[in-house]
Amino acid sequence: ETGVTQSPTHLIKTRGQQVTLRCSSQSGHNTVSWYQQALGQGPQFIFQYYREEENGRGNFPPRFSGLQFPNYSSELNVNALELDDSALYLCASSNSDREGHFGPGTRLTVL
Amino acid sequence: AQSVTQPDIHITVSEGASLELRCNYSYGATPYLFWYVQSPGQGLQLLLKYFSGDTLVQGIKGFEAEFKRSQSSFNLRKPSVHWSDAAEYFCAVAPPSGTYKYIFGTGTRLKVLA
Numbered sequence: 001e002t003g004v005t006q007s008p009t010h011l012i013k014t015r016g017q018q019v020t021l022r023c024s025s026q027s028g029h030n031t032v033s034w035y036q037q038a039l040g041q042g043p044q045f046i047f048q049y050y051r052e053e054e055n056g057r058g059n060f061p062p063r064f065s066g067l068q069f070p071n072y073s074s075e076l077n078v079n080a081l082e083l084d085d086s087a088l089y090l091c092a093s094s095n096s097d098r099e100g101h102f103g104p105g106t107r108l109t110v111l
Numbered sequence: 112a113q114s115v116t117q118p119d120i121h122i123t124v125s126e127g128a129s130l131e132l133r134c135n136y137s138y139g140a141t142p143y144l145f146w147y148v149q150s151p152g153q154g155l156q157l158l159l160k161y162f163s164g165d166t167l168v169q170g171i172k173g174f175e176a177e178f179k180r181s182q183s184s185f186n187l188r189k190p191s192v193h194w195s196d197a198a199e200y201f202c203a204v205a206p207p208s209g210t211y212k213y214i215f216g217t218g219t220r221l222k223v224l225a
Contacts, residue, residue: 041217102155
């Protein structure tokens with residue numbers, strides 16, 4: 001059974017740029033959630049996708065957007081990057097057992 | 112407001128000593144409860160979860176947690192800590208229905224002395 005994978009591992013961008021992060025969900029999982037973890041903080045819920053539809057959103061501006069594909073993999077897109085967007089971005093997949101399986105994360109640095 | 116509080120930011124214990132990490136939550140109804148562990152630069156690994164039933168739950172790596180409804184608490188325990196347990200520990204809650212999103216605490220960083 002393949003776990004949740006994320007790419008890239010690390011990323012450096014400058015303010016104003018756009019970034020796309022990718023997540024492959026665990027086999028059999030149809031729900032993907034994205035979290036932002038700032039340094040020294042707990043993860044914060046960005047949004048969730050279920051069967052290619054957004055299924056809930058946290059307190060993040062519209063420049064954070066996402067997609068889920070038919071194979072349940074997902075992308076997180078962030079436009080107009082700000083310095084405060086620097087964080088570890090975590091993807092979690094789950095199914096009907098409502099247990100989140102997290103990937104290793106993508107470390108984004110905005111300069 | 113829904114929230115999770117982990118009162119201890121840092122905890123230091125000696126190897127072989129017992130451990131208890133505290134977690135309190137504020138939620139409208141009894142949520143699903145979780146403990147996750149995060150090693151430096153890594154993602155989150157599930158230690159244990161509570162959905163319903165027996166209030167003492169066993170997890171991986173010798174950890175256990177006790178749900179106390181009257182105290183809105185879900186404290187994590189381990190009888191004998193190993194050096195490899197040094198990591199950051201997060202308590203989280205999730206709703207039993209609807210959009211499945213975790214609310215995490217701010218974490219407790221555990222240091223283990225040899």
